[in-house]
Amino acid sequence: MVKTQAARRTLSVRTPWVRGAIGGLLVLSSTVGVMIALSGTRDTQSVLVSNSALAPGTALRDADVSVLDLPRNPVFDGYAGPQELDRSLFLGSPVGPGGMIPKSSVSATPLSDSSVVSITLSIGRPEWLQPGATATFWVQPPSAENSFGEPFVLAPTVLVLAVSTDEGFAADATTSQVDLLVSRRALPGVLHAIANNFHVSLTPSDATAP
Incomplete structure (x- = not known):
């Protein structure tokens, strides 16, 4: 009988401690979970x-x-x-x-140091050719009738301001009119190329030769 009472007394002392420990572990795990969630949102x-x-x-x-x-x-x-x-x-x-x-x-080039040039491209309107895009201006000088020389970069970076295409039944969907912002340093060469019927092409600034 004495042994039974002692066992009961021992159990009654340990039970609150066990419950408290479990509760503490639950609180700790919840806190850790919140910290992990918060750290994820910091990315x-x-x-x-x-x-x-x-x-x-x-x-x-x-x-x-x-x-x-x-x-x-x-x-x-x-x-x-x-x-x-x-x-x-x-x-x-x-x-x-x-x-x-x-x-x-x-x-990095202010508009005051640039001029707007309009060109006609026979490439339609690729997805990247949008206002605000930067492009590299390539030219190929005429070498003979209906042929051109090797392409080279005339302006490493130009800014596309506007792109338009003809509309209507007889419109040519392969031709786009493109307004470009060209630096004053590159402007003489660009105008010379256009005036002398160089073949002109544009590629995204990070692209290779056409």
Whole structure:
């Protein structure tokens, strides 16, 4: 009888301790879970958004933009981040209020040092050829009747301002009219090539020869 009471006393002392330990483990595991979840949400990337409508030629300044933290996603890799403010950059295309700023729409060349040139391309309208895209300007000088020499780069970087195609029943879908922003340094060569019927082509800035 004494042994039974002692056993009962021992059990009554241990039971609250066991329950407390289990409760503590549950709280600890819950806290760890929250910390893991929070650490996962910290994997973000920062992009610039405009505070107001920004016109082409605007110099990017801290006062013109805000920094927005977004969950890391390859979709946002094409947009300018805070690091772009460390350089002197200018917008080549308009950005609406609250709009993210594409990297392709910023350039180190101000509009005052550039001129607009229109060219006709017989390549239709590839997906990459959009306003705000940067391109490399290639030319091939005529070498004989209906033939051209080796292509070479005349302007490493030009900015696409506008792309248009003819419309209507008799429209040529393979031809696009493209307005380009060309630096003043490259402008004489570009105008010379157009005036002398060089074959002109554009490729994305990171592409190889056409």
